[in-house]
Amino acid sequence: MSIPVIIMGAKGRMGSTLTHLAMESDQFTLSGVVERAEYSKGLETLGCPVKHDLAELLPSCPGATVIDFTAPEVSLDSARKASKTGNPIVIGTTGLSADQQSELETLARDIPIFWSPNMSIGVNALVRVLPMLERILGEAYDMEITEIHHHHKKDAPSGTAVKLAQVLAESRGWKMDEVGNYGRQGIIGARPEKELGVHALRGGDVVGDHTVYFFGPGERVEVTHRAHSRENFARGALRAATWLSSRKPGRLYSMGQLLGE
Ligand SMILES: NC(=O)C1=CN([C@@H]2O[C@H](COP(=O)(O)OP(=O)(O)OC[C@H]3O[C@@H](n4cnc5c(N)ncnc54)[C@H](O)[C@@H]3O)[C@@H](O)[C@H]2O)C=CC1
Numbered sequence: 001m002s003i004p005v006i007i008m009g010a011k012g013r014m015g016s017t018l019t020h021l022a023m024e025s026d027q028f029t030l031s032g033v034v035e036r037a038e039y040s041k042g043l044e045t046l047g048c049p050v051k052h053d054l055a056e057l058l059p060s061c062p063g064a065t066v067i068d069f070t071a072p073e074v075s076l077d078s079a080r081k082a083s084k085t086g087n088p089i090v091i092g093t094t095g096l097s098a099d100q101q102s103e104l105e106t107l108a109r110d111i112p113i114f115w116s117p118n119m120s121i122g123v124n125a126l127v128r129v130l131p132m133l134e135r136i137l138g139e140a141y142d143m144e145i146t147e148i149h150h151h152h153k154k155d156a157p158s159g160t161a162v163k164l165a166q167v168l169a170e171s172r173g174w175k176m177d178e179v180g181n182y183g184r185q186g187i188i189g190a191r192p193e194k195e196l197g198v199h200a201l202r203g204g205d206v207v208g209d210h211t212v213y214f215f216g217p218g219e220r221v222e223v224t225h226r227a228h229s230r231e232n233f234a235r236g237a238l239r240a241a242t243w244l245s246s247r248k249p250g251r252l253y254s255m256g257q258l259l260g261e
């Protein structure tokens with residue numbers, strides 16, 4: 001039985017990729033798309049309802065899973081509207097504030113919500129293995145992260161880099177609020193031992209590269225994930241939509257649960 005989905009931001013880099021993949025797969029039914037009016041030209045060729053407000057679509061799409069890769073305030077609005085009609089929602093949007101993240105966790109008590117800053121299997125395998133690498137290398141190894149994205153990206157550092165930094169800091173018993181350094185300039189003195197640098201590069205059409213560095217005495221270890229295509233993320237989101245369709249509300253789900261942490 002195919003999974004009905006509603007794609008938010010259907011003209012976006014991710015929304016258009018998701019729409020294309022959902023249309024070409026018999027595992028999914030495109031129940032409708034939502035896009036800003038000024039960007040909706042041409043969406044009528046999809047052969048499904050095209051709306052400018054999710055609230056106009058949801059009542060006619062009972063049980064459809066919303067997939068939202070838009071902007072923080074838009075995704076929160078989508079989650080609020082989905083919670084009113086009981087529709088599950090998969091969110092890939094990054095740059096959420098702590099309050100917005102907390103609101104998602106509250107809404108997840110009432111409807112199935114899946115949120116991940118990176119829907120690729122590769123990055124989530126990294127999330128799983130980095131703590132072990134950190135424990136083996138130990139505190140003599142200084143940790144830094146770099147990320148590279150296309151010049152359209154609006155948030156920095158990437159949600160993926162934030163997540164990677166969180167798992168590394170947690171592995172060492174640190175808090176990112178205390179040890180994070182997001183840029184160095186001027187005569188700043190020697191690097192404190194208790195520091196984790198996170199640095200964002202922006203340029204061109206880079207889909208998404210993340211490198212974790214462990215700088216040790218006489219050697220360094222570098223672990224890199226390079227996304228070659230947004231289809232990688234979209235397939236992950238569609239897999240999450242399928243997985244979420246059989247989950248009950250109660251907690252904010254993410255890739256860890258899907259991959260069976
Ligand atoms: N979790 C993951 O694996 C990934 C997450 N992302 C995140 O997804 C988000 C979107 O990224 P992109 O697709 O590159 O952005 P984009 O700017 O290309 O697409 C966003 C789309 O949302 C639309 N939109 C804005 N307000 C709207 C509204 N009120 N109703 C309907 N549509 C609306 C825009 O018109 C645009 O088409 C970013 O936060 C990015 O970091 C991107 C790739 C992978």
Ligand SMILES: O=C(O)C1=N[C@H](C(=O)O)C[C@H](O)C1
Nearest residue numbers: 094117118153158159160208
């Ligand atoms: O904006 C993007 O493109 C991406 N954003 C996500 C992030 O902020 O981590 C995931 C991926 O790196 C692509």
